[in-house]
Amino acid sequence: MISNTNIRLDEEIDRRAVPALKTHAMVLGEDGDDLFAAGVADMDFKAPPVVLEALQKRLDHGVFGYEAVPEHLFDALIKWLATRHDWQVSKSHLLRAPNVLNILAIAASLFTDTGDQIIVQPPVFFDFYDIICENHRGIAANPLILKNGRYTMDFDGLERLAADPANKMIYLCNPHNPIGRVWTRAELTKLGDICARHNVLVVSDEIHGDITFSGHPYTPFAALGEKYADNAIICLSPAKSFNVASCCSAFTIIPNDERRAAFQVENSRLTVNKNNAFASVAMEAAYLSGGPWLKAVLSYLGGNLALVRECLKSIPEVELIEPEGTFLLWLDFRGLGLSPDDLTSFLRNKAGWAITRGQAFGPEGEGFARLNIACTKACLKSALGQLTIAIVNNR
Ligand SMILES: Cc1ncc(COP(=O)(O)O)c(C=O)c1O
Numbered sequence: 001m002i003s004n005t006n007i008r009l010d011e012e013i014d015r016r017a018v019p020a021l022k023t024h025a026m027v028l029g030e031d032g033d034d035l036f037a038a039g040v041a042d043m044d045f046k047a048p049p050v051v052l053e054a055l056q057k058r059l060d061h062g063v064f065g066y067e068a069v070p071e072h073l074f075d076a077l078i079k080w081l082a083t084r085h086d087w088q089v090s091k092s093h094l095l096r097a098p099n100v101l102n103i104l105a106i107a108a109s110l111f112t113d114t115g116d117q118i119i120v121q122p123p124v125f126f127d128f129y130d131i132i133c134e135n136h137r138g139i140a141a142n143p144l145i146l147k148n149g150r151y152t153m154d155f156d157g158l159e160r161l162a163a164d165p166a167n168k169m170i171y172l173c174n175p176h177n178p179i180g181r182v183w184t185r186a187e188l189t190k191l192g193d194i195c196a197r198h199n200v201l202v203v204s205d206e207i208h209g210d211i212t213f214s215g216h217p218y219t220p221f222a223a224l225g226e227k228y229a230d231n232a233i234i235c236l237s238p239a240k241s242f243n244v245a246s247c248c249s250a251f252t253i254i255p256n257d258e259r260r261a262a263f264q265v266e267n268s269r270l271t272v273n274k275n276n277a278f279a280s281v282a283m284e285a286a287y288l289s290g291g292p293w294l295k296a297v298l299s300y301l302g303g304n305l306a307l308v309r310e311c312l313k314s315i316p317e318v319e320l321i322e323p324e325g326t327f328l329l330w331l332d333f334r335g336l337g338l339s340p341d342d343l344t345s346f347l348r349n350k351a352g353w354a355i356t357r358g359q360a361f362g363p364e365g366e367g368f369a370r371l372n373i374a375c376t377k378a379c380l381k382s383a384l385g386q387l388t389i390a391i392v393n394n395r
Helices: 049-061 073-085 102-113 126-134 156-165 185-197 228-230 258-271 277-289 291-310 340-349 377-393
Strands: 095-097 117-120 139-140 146-148 150-152 166-171 200-206 232-237 250-253 319-321 330-331 368-372
Touching: 049 156, 049 277, 073 277, 095 102, 095 166, 095 258, 102 126, 102 146, 102 166, 102 200, 102 258, 102 319, 117 126, 117 156, 126 166, 150 340, 156 185, 156 277, 166 185, 185 200, 228 232, 232 258, 291 319, 291 377, 340 377
Parallel strands: 117 139, 117 166, 166 200, 200 232
Antiparallel strands: 095 250, 146 150, 232 250, 319 330, 330 368
């Protein structure tokens, strides 16, 4: 019998045994087999034992014909949000979606018009740009401000952009990939007030909400109050929290009745409202009983973060932007004095690192790179050793 007590995060698992994106030639290139694969934002850990057990049970049933959404799936999520984040969500406000990016795309196509612009706050998750462009919307960039190693929002810039009627929506990343800020209640309130004042719809991607470090609680945007919730579309998923991105689907919370109805009609038109048995089983088990596993993972990530901090003490050329959440670290390599392209090739060819180049997150990311630390300690230690040698040899 598998249980939550059987959590072995130190176990090395061969990601190449399945077509994992992180280790795939699509990401690493044809000659990237030996690289430290730390780009794609998933974890190298097995999913929670309770999830594996539930999936095994469903597999053993053996019949995978059409299914309805399990009766208690939404209850499991609602209970998770209430107990963990003190956020009371009405079941009637919840809709399922295939994944978070799908929610972002549908929101853009439903609630903005071709030629309208969507506000983003770079450096920010690169897929935001693709979705906006593929939906023939424009990008209105309100870059974050980096001061003394900490990013904050530019509220004056946001006010200016929000006041422009061409800018109809903002993609908020809460917590923010890649810079690791967990936005505070005060920051979110300020953003929410600006957006409400100018009729800018807040589409809040909260996929990393469960992964925060001590002292930095995640504030769900819609939990700020009714006024804020009414002007929001919230994107949630267990993909990051429980490492089930490939067998999972997402949820959207849309408190505004008209927008939710429109979303439902669009889901139906696109026929993306079918139930995937494995996704449902994984989600329900994770939200009901995955808490202890997540606790163990957060503690493990804290240990990995400490390893990075320790290593960087001897490499002043590289600065860690201290994360408040997510398992993604934003590293400032500008001290190496390399061009963005040279930095990518230095990391790849000298350190053996395949991490995400900073410019993928917008021009503000040049000279930075995003490191995923959700790997085993042994793997991270070895990678940090390689980086140290590469930099020392480059001095
Ligand atoms: C901020 C953010 N949103 C969305 C996604 C992807 O979500 P999904 O796989 O549900 O589309 C990621 C994955 O890296 C992410 O970091």
